[in-house]
Amino acid sequence: MFHSKVFVTLKKSILDPQGKAVEQGIHSLGFEAVANVRIGKYIEMDIDTEIKADAERMTKEISEKLLANLVMESFSCSTEPVIE
Amino acid sequence: MFHSKVFVTLKKSILDPQGKAVEQGIHSLGFEAVANVRIGKYIEMDIDTEIKADAERMTKEISEKLLANLVMESFSCSTEPVIE
Numbered sequence: 001m002f003h004s005k006v007f008v009t010l011k012k013s014i015l016d017p018q019g020k021a022v023e024q025g026i027h028s029l030g031f032e033a034v035a036n037v038r039i040g041k042y043i044e045m046d047i048d049t050e051i052k053a054d055a056e057r058m059t060k061e062i063s064e065k066l067l068a069n070l071v072m073e074s075f076s077c078s079t080e081p082v083i084e
Numbered sequence: 085m086f087h088s089k090v091f092v093t094l095k096k097s098i099l100d101p102q103g104k105a106v107e108q109g110i111h112s113l114g115f116e117a118v119a120n121v122r123i124g125k126y127i128e129m130d131i132d133t134e135i136k137a138d139a140e141r142m143t144k145e146i147s148e149k150l151l152a153n154l155v156m157e158s159f160s161c162s163t164e165p166v167i168e
Contacts, residue, residue, distance in 0.1 A: 007126050025150055033132040042091050042126035048117040058115055066109055
């Protein structure tokens with residue numbers, strides 16, 4: 001069994017209005033030093049397989065096909081064995 | 085200058101219908117081995133300070149006050165210097 005984490009972020013060239021709104025919220029809390037807030041998605045999943053390479057390949061394929069819109073978003077992922 | 089990453093996830097005891105929907109999508113793509121899909125938020129920000137402890141404290145405070153709803157969500161964060 002493996003546990004995968006996928007981080008999906010908007011590409012740098014794409015405006016992030018949600019991030020801008022959160023940034024304004026952070027400033028209004030008094031944290032003026034904060035800038036360039038970007039919001040992304042964080043997806044976790046368990047994959048029932050014994051082979052790490054299989055789990056990594058599946059995670060990458062799922063990210064490309066379903067989780068990330070590669071026109072606007074990029075992703076990174078990591079896969080670790082589950083210690084039971 | 086420091087770069088902070090915050091991961092906000094629903095607590096284990098809270099149902100995640102969005103994760104369930106994504107899980108069904110993953111299964112319908114043919115990845116039957118995937119289970120326990122959970123969706124969270126991933127927030128990145130730059131913090132303009134010279135002191136790492138300050139950046140870490142700010143990240144934690146912002147997460148607690150604004151980014152995470154601690155009744156339903158938990159968060160983890162990391163802060164690294166920006167290499168320019």
